[in-house]
Amino acid sequence: MHLKDIHSPQQLKSCSPDQLNKLAAEIRQFLIEKLSKTGGHLAPNLGVVELTLVLHKLFDSPKDKIIWDVGHQAYIHKILTGRMDKFDTLRQYKGLCGFPKRSESEHDIWETGHSSTSLSAAMGMAIARDVRGLDHHIVAVIGDGALTGGMALEALNHIGHEQKDIIVVLNDNEMSISPNVGALHNHLGKLRTAKHYKWAKEEIEYLIKKIPAIGGTLARTAERVKDSLKYLLVSGIFFEELGYTYLGPIDGHNVSELETCFRQAKRTKGPVLMHVVTKKGKGFAPAEADSDTWHGAGPYKIESGELIKSVGGPPNYKNVFGQAMIELAERDERIVAITPAMSSGSGLNSFAERFPDRFYDVGIAEQHAVTMSGGLAVEGMKPVCAIYSTFLQRGYDQVVHDIVRQNLDVCLAIDRAGFVGGDGETHQGVYDIGYLRLLPNIKIMMGKDENEFRNLLYTALHLKGPTAVRFPRGNGVGVPIGEFKLIELGTWEILENGHHVAILAVGPMVQLALKAADQLAKEGLKPYVVNARFIKPMDEKMLKELADQGLKFLTVEEHAVTSGFGSAVLEFFNEQGYDHVTVRRLGVPEVFVEHGSVADQRQEVGLTVDNIVHHVKQLHVTERKVQRA
Ligand SMILES: Cc1ncc(C[n+]2csc(CCOP(=O)(O)OP(=O)(O)O)c2C)c(N)n1
Numbered sequence: 129m130h131l132k133d134i135h136s137p138q139q140l141k142s143c144s145p146d147q148l149n150k151l152a153a154e155i156r157q158f159l160i161e162k163l164s165k166t167g168g169h170l171a172p173n174l175g176v177v178e179l180t181l182v183l184h185k186l187f188d189s190p191k192d193k194i195i196w197d198v199g200h201q202a203y204i205h206k207i208l209t210g211r212m213d214k215f216d217t218l219r220q221y222k223g224l225c226g227f228p229k230r231s232e233s234e235h236d237i238w239e240t241g242h243s244s245t246s247l248s249a250a251m252g253m254a255i256a257r258d259v260r261g262l263d264h265h266i267v268a269v270i271g272d273g274a275l276t277g278g279m280a281l282e283a284l285n286h287i288g289h290e291q292k293d294i295i296v297v298l299n300d301n302e303m304s305i306s307p308n309v310g311a312l313h314n315h316l317g318k319l320r321t322a323k324h325y326k327w328a329k330e331e332i333e334y335l336i337k338k339i340p341a342i343g344g345t346l347a348r349t350a351e352r353v354k355d356s357l358k359y360l361l362v363s364g365i366f367f368e369e370l371g372y373t374y375l376g377p378i379d380g381h382n383v384s385e386l387e388t389c390f391r392q393a394k395r396t397k398g399p400v401l402m403h404v405v406t407k408k409g410k411g412f413a414p415a416e417a418d419s420d421t422w423h424g425a426g427p428y429k430i431e432s433g434e435l436i437k438s439v440g441g442p443p444n445y446k447n448v449f450g451q452a453m454i455e456l457a458e459r460d461e462r463i464v465a466i467t468p469a470m471s472s473g474s475g476l477n478s479f480a481e482r483f484p485d486r487f488y489d490v491g492i493a494e495q496h497a498v499t500m501s502g503g504l505a506v507e508g509m510k511p512v513c514a515i516y517s518t519f520l521q522r523g524y525d526q527v528v529h530d531i532v533r534q535n536l537d538v539c540l541a542i543d544r545a546g547f548v549g550g551d552g553e554t555h556q557g558v559y560d561i562g563y564l565r566l567l568p569n570i571k572i573m574m575g576k577d578e579n580e581f582r583n584l585l586y587t588a589l590h591l592k593g594p595t596a597v598r599f600p601r602g603n604g605v606g607v608p609i610g611e612f613k614l615i616e617l618g619t620w621e622i623l624e625n626g627h628h629v630a631i632l633a634v635g636p637m638v639q640l641a642l643k644a645a646d647q648l649a650k651e652g653l654k655p656y657v658v659n660a661r662f663i664k665p666m667d668e669k670m671l672k673e674l675a676d677q678g679l680k681f682l683t684v685e686e687h688a689v690t691s692g693f694g695s696a697v698l699e700f701f702n703e704q705g706y707d708h709v710t711v712r713r714l715g716v717p718e719v720f721v722e723h724g725s726v727a728d729q730r731q732e733v734g735l736t737v738d739n740i741v742h743h744v745k746q747l748h749v750t751e752r753k754v755q756r757a
């Protein structure tokens with residue numbers, strides 16, 4: 129059977145291990161070829177080819193539920209469930225989602241993107257199954273990185289307590305995006321090397337009982353031997369003490385071994401922890417050698433493994449951040465950088481090499497990262513918690529309860545603020561202004577370009593109390609990088625003087641606003657263009673001055689309109705008694721914006737030069753109507 133013949137997982141049921149191995153080779157070739165054009169999460173997927181094949185051979189999806197934690201490694205699952213022909217559109221606008229998507233297939237039983245949710249979802253599904261008297265299997269595939277996520281441990285604890293029939297497949301490749309961290313990771317390391325402790329106790333009993341004649345007696349005796357044997361061997365005692373039957377470590381690339389273990393897991397009552405050891409990037413040498421880089425890669429040349437990157441041009445914001453952090457840490461030994469498992473993505477690898485004792489990758493643990501930053505601050509350090517906007521959602525109570533309420537000097541460096549492109553709806557950074565600006569004490573800011581971003585980071589580190597410095601995914605504008613300079617808190621910048629309408633733009637939207645102003649000038653219209661670089665506190669003096677001129681306002685932000693910067697402007701004028709000021713808000717409506725390019729996403733919601741032009745003109749028209757009335 130060839131890969132092109134597979135249209136349903138049912139076709140795998142009759143495949144021999146040898147046939148599955150041949151399919152695995154075809155799948156790897158398919159992934160390497162397709163992703164060389166589209167980019168995507170190559171290394172994670174190359175590591176789970178055999179695992180996914182055996183899962184779909186031995187379990188009956190969608191009756192049996194297969195959940196993929198993070199879900200970035202579900203490409204083979206998608207290939208085997210009828211979506212192979214869509215891979216040319218992977219992570220593209222209106223194309224195949226890079227994560228499980230319920231609307232794509234009945235086999236995508238649970239949508240993921242953020243890490244560590246699979247076990248909680250599995251528990252919910254298991255309770256539902258049992259309450260309804262059903263008997264299907266529930267399998268959650270979770271990586272060693274995702275297992276460091278707090279909610280995964282919460283669920284692991286609960287499942288063990290309730291003794292639910294759930295098969296937890298720990299896909300252990302020793303890697304998060306970067307090398308995995310933590311004591312649990314170290315424990316797994318011991319288990320990984322325990323080649324002799326291959327089977328759970330049931331399997332030992334099963335083998336002993338097969339010994340002719342004396343097997344039965346021996347089995348009873350073996351109870352004591354086995355228990356002592358278990359303690360003698362490096363065993364999954366951590367998991368077994370939590371109530372799991374531990375099976376492993378298992379070679380995650382050995383189809384026969386995987387089949388034997390999954391068959392054993394299927395007949396085991398109660399929760400099972402299958403410890404599967406895999407190689408991230410397996411089958412593509414560059415990805416095996418550097419699975420951090422190839423965790424999520426852009427297009428590349430297959431032969432050389434060379435990533436196809438645009439050379440020259442403006443610097444990437446994450447690199448601007450990383451460089452700025454090094455320069456700032458050289459000046460101030462109190463500065464400490466914290467990242468929840470995103471050191472590469474946050475541009476902090478060089479910082480980590482330069483200041484190893486002032487850099488902490490805490491694992492996929494956003495809540496811990498935020499509160500640990502608070503601990504650093506109360507002891508006089510200057511923590512910079514580098515965290516994607518979307519992942520900060522995971523640590524929100526810690527921001528409220530631990531940081532802002534205590535008014536601690538913590539700087540939240542909020543990366544990927546705005547649209548993120550291919551990761552799509554689970555990763556858009558479009559809510560943080562809304563969930564932060566309502567809090568007392570916090571200052572929120574976003575630069576119009578990479579140079580101002582540096583200066584705002586510098587300013588934030590000189591302010592008392594909590595700060596949030598937002599910056600987008602992708603490249604800057606290409607402006608010269610100057611010396612650090614302080615920017616007065618709460619001051620905006622008028623970039624274009626004008627009349628009738630003031631465009632108040634945040635971050636990258638400033639560039640769109642300036643382009644719109646250029647277009648409008650050709651038609652004799654000249655709006656103000658204001659760089660609203662402080663979202664909280666706003667430049668209230670300037671707002672009043674502009675309103676007193678009778679101007680109308682157009683706010684532009686790559687953020688949810690509801691609760692965003694534009695709402696803050698509306699609230700301000702309302703509270704200040706400016707009852708007749710017109711404010712139009714451009715931003716992200718109350719929809720989840722799916723994967724595609726950032727340009728696609730902006731186009732979809734109307735964050736475009738043309739739409740800004742349209743709204744300024746519209747405000748002029750209403751202006752003339754009011755004058756005529
Ligand atoms: C809450 C959250 N934080 C961070 C991330 C970013 N992230 C995506 S995959 C990943 C590493 C996952 O490691 P692991 O679970 O071991 O899977 P592997 O890539 O090794 O297969 C991280 C940190 C995320 N998706 N969700």
Ligand SMILES: CC(=O)[C@@H](O)[C@H](O)COP(=O)(O)O
Pocket residue numbers: 198200241242423424473544548551601
């Ligand atoms: C799957 C996941 O959550 C991460 O791999 C994420 O895709 C990284 O995003 P960036 O590519 O913006 O660093």
Ligand SMILES: [Mg+2]
Pocket residue numbers: 271272273274299300301302303304308
């Ligand atoms: Mg891993």
